Amino acid sequence: MILVLLGLGFFPAALADGLVYETRSFHNPDGIGKVYMGREIAQVMGYEGAGWLERDRRDGEEQPQKVIAGLDLKSTDIVADIGAGTGYFSFRIAPRVSKGKVLAVDVQPEMIEILKTLKTKKHLSNVQPVLGSVTDVNLAAESVDVALMVDAYHEFEYPKEVMTSIVKALKPSGRVVLVEYRGENPLVLIKGLHKMTQKQVQKEMQSVGLTYLETRNSLPQQHLMIFEKQS
Numbered sequence: 001m002i003l004v005l006l007g008l009g010f011f012p013a014a015l016a017d018g019l020v021y022e023t024r025s026f027h028n029p030d031g032i033g034k035v036y037m038g039r040e041i042a043q044v045m046g047y048e049g050a051g052w053l054e055r056d057r058r059d060g061e062e063q064p065q066k067v068i069a070g071l072d073l074k075s076t077d078i079v080a081d082i083g084a085g086t087g088y089f090s091f092r093i094a095p096r097v098s099k100g101k102v103l104a105v106d107v108q109p110e111m112i113e114i115l116k117t118l119k120t121k122k123h124l125s126n127v128q129p130v131l132g133s134v135t136d137v138n139l140a141a142e143s144v145d146v147a148l149m150v151d152a153y154h155e156f157e158y159p160k161e162v163m164t165s166i167v168k169a170l171k172p173s174g175r176v177v178l179v180e181y182r183g184e185n186p187l188v189l190i191k192g193l194h195k196m197t198q199k200q201v202q203k204e205m206q207s208v209g210l211t212y213l214e215t216r217n218s219l220p221q222q223h224l225m226i227f228e229k230q231s
């Protein structure tokens, strides 16, 4: 009955929110006190951390070329980099999709400004910055071949709504690629809420109708997990 009423839009947003998310007043200081499918959502990394995203040693630490190889891109592909930040991945992917484009989506207007500045500086016209909302990536239906999220999904305030909007934006058989620090490994020295286990990622992706394809273990500290939209 509740689900029928929800589908018909009879429930106020706050009540619907309470059915999907749990709120805790005593919680992890790195989190927002909101729990989704047993996982507390992490605080958003503010635009003040842009310099950290662009740090020199990042290439060695994260080996982004292996992430890009794992995307199996065609030159005509439309890639959505969701939670793009400064575009660390968007600008590395752009030359690989010379006949396609990269939609660099972020919710912070300051990050969008940084993306626009770097786009001009790097002369990469096929990167398109897109301001998303906390519930919607604001991309056209069935327009995206690959949706990539690197170190971002764990901090989405409304993961269910954002993932639903991503699934809608994917073409049939489009893929979601999630790169998250390995939550199973205590030797990965990243704050707990900024890591995810494979089991948790699979549970959350399957709940929005995505099919798990595979995990690539080529990265030093992160999982690269691939899911597919049903055709």
Ligand SMILES: C[S@@+](CC[C@H](N)C(=O)[O-])C[C@H]1O[C@@H](n2cnc3c(N)ncnc32)[C@H](O)[C@@H]1O
Residues within 6 Å of the ligand: 044, 045, 053, 082, 083, 084, 085, 086, 087, 088, 089, 105, 106, 107, 108, 111, 132, 133, 134, 135, 149, 150, 151, 152, 155, 156, 157, 158, 162
């Ligand atoms: C830790 S940064 C990672 C940035 C980039 N993916 C990278 O690896 O360099 C996470 C980014 O996700 C963005 N973000 C948080 N919630 C979001 C949402 N609901 N939709 C889109 N972006 C979001 C933040 O604004 C931030 O720029």
